[in-house]
Amino acid sequence: MNLASWVERHGRDLRDRPAIAVGDRTHATWAEFAATVAAVATGFREQLGLEPGDRVAIVMANRPEYLEAMYGAWRAGLVAVPVNARLHRDEIAYILEHSGTRAVITDEAHAGDVESLVSQVDRVETSVRVPGPQWDELTGMAPSAQVDRAPDDAAWLFYTSGTTGRPKGATLTHRNLLMASLSYFADIDPVSSRDSVLLAAPLSHGAGLYGLPHVARGAVSVFPTESTLDGAELVSLLTRWPGMSFFAAPIMVRRLAGDPSVVGADLSGLKTIVYGGAPMYLTDLEDALTTFGPRLAQIYGQGETPMTITGLSKADHADRAHPRWHERLQSVGFPRTDVEVRVVDADDREVPAGEVGEVLVRGDVVMSGYWNQPDETAETLRGGWLHTGDMGSFDDDGYLTLRDRSKDLIISGGLNIYPREVEEALLTHPGVQAVAVVGRQDPDWGEAVVAFVVVDGDQPPTEELDRACLDRIARFKRPKEYHFVESLPTNNYGKVLKRELRSRLAEDVAGQR
Structure with a gap:
């Protein structure tokens, strides 16, 4: 294979x-x-x-x-x-x-x-x-x-950050990627050689994975001419390459849905927008449905099970007559065809519908393990199930809703940011005694990175803190705000209570309304 x-x-x-095409030109x-x-x-x-x-x-x-x-x-x-x-x-x-x-x-x-x-x-x-x-x-x-x-030979090392901030390489085999592609046909869309896929999001992540089923069926892979896709080019490409689908983070869907070039344009060449990787706020989703019509499908997945855990189908998005339509739009959908999904308590015992627990996944799409990290592999795949670290609950109809993301993951603009790596960068500044990084809700980016800083001596200029980050981590991970505090809230074991910090931010936002 x-x-x-x-x-x-x-x-x-x-x-x-x-x-392969670039813009309207065949490459x-x-x-x-x-x-x-x-x-x-x-x-x-x-x-x-x-x-x-x-x-x-x-x-x-x-x-x-x-x-x-x-x-x-x-x-x-x-x-x-x-x-x-x-x-x-x-x-x-x-x-x-x-x-x-x-x-x-x-x-x-x-x-x-x-x-x-x-x-x-x-x-x-x-x-x-x-x-x-x-x-x-x-x-x-x-x-x-x-x-x-062989089917179980490694094909793709998908690097995704871990709880320590160090990336972990999810080992995806030829079997894993084949199953993910077949699951796309089963749950998202059939694909033919007359279709096209627009590769606007990074190929190192979701766009690359969702490009696979289109290559498998002989569709044309289309690259936009600019690094940032705008509405005018999208409309133009739909005319040249009909039957078009693409993967996008919610922020990109939101931006395109409000683009004057898209609103009211002929979108008959658009087949499907697959979105995921970050929360999609209900108002943004309704606006997108107004602009694009019943062409949206949501996925929930991780690099460890390549973007294949649950899906909210185009039919679910279009079913406005359903009495729980809004509730379903806020879910991440139904388990995909090629996986089993459970929600369990701290002892890995399945919990009833409505009760929150950790989301576990099993199936041929799940990674073989983390590259050269046997201890982390054994912990994450214990009992034969992928432990996602995400907290969620099923409803009585089998739809999964994510209630919280464990490990304090921040998703900004569809990109994963782990606080630990930002904290470690900030702690290299001699004026920083302690720091805790959390995410706050942001209308444009989904979440924004915020740092709570305890200083040793005089308060350092934020420009110096920015430089400590930019010297060590990617620009998009740099905090958008700094809050200087006398101390960080901790429990009896000395662990920082980040939930309290997020609550402070939420209260500040509420007080400004």
Whole structure:
């Protein structure tokens, strides 16, 4: 089993049909895409000396070569490590070192960081810049036979932050990704070779995963011409590439729903918007339904079970006559076809409908484990179930509603931010004695990062605190607000009570209304 078989098959059966497009222009037909993937696979093995099972990282913005590199890696029997291109250099370095990456594919915007790491990170032997002469050499190689892979061989290391703030590599196998793709057909949408998928969100996360079922069925993968998709380009692309679906964080859905170019436009070419990764507020969802009509589907998932736990279907969104329609819109839907989902208490005993507990998942889509982290794997997969760390409850009809996110995860603009890594960055400032980071509700970003700081001596300028963060973590993780306090609330064991800090923020917001 090798996911690259999809590309090889369509290279024969759909030779002259478009496979990849940029804006309204065809970048490659299926025959051309298949030929490039085959050449890159040969280049990885013969030019770069990589062997089956080796890891290849991809650190670049969305562009056609991203897909060519990823499917080329799979054809060569390698493991792809897609890295969030917005991460700080040090965060990228950690992922490369932890994964044991040997080669990195990057672009002009990220080449400076990546190339400086080649001599510093163990095992990283080379980087290939796209575009560039070395990439041209890879794509010019003669094709060789596809490497067979077993269903449980690793295909994608999906790096997601853990409770310590250090990323963990969820090991996704060829079987995992195949099951996630089949589940898409079962629960979200059928896909045909006449359809298209718009790759506007980062390919290192949800957009990459939801691009898979469209490649599997021979649909065209479309890249917007600009890094930020606007309403005018969306409407234009719908005319050129009908049957279009795309994955988006709620903030992106909200922005497009209010874009004057979209409101009232001909959206007949739009098939489905799959949203997830952060809470969607009810008013925003109703506005989006008004603009887009019954074309929205919600998913709830994690990197550990690639975006496949529950789903709220397009039919659920459209069922306004249902007496609990609003309640269902605030849920994350019904368990997906390929998984079992339970809600349990602290002893992993299933709780009745209406009672809150931790969400557990089991199925062939669940990761094989965390890369080189056996203790964390055993803890998260204990008893044969993925322990998500998310708290939720089922209703009597089997719809799951998330009540709280454990581990204090902050989701801002659809991106995960763990407080610990922000706190550690701030604690490097000599004037910071203690710090606690929490999220507060934000109408534009879903949540905003807020830091409560106890100082040692004079209060440092916020610019210095910003610099402590920017020197160590990605810009989007930097706090939007600083609150200077005399002490942090703690329990009898000395643990900071972040719930109290969030309550303070909520009271402040309420007092301003």
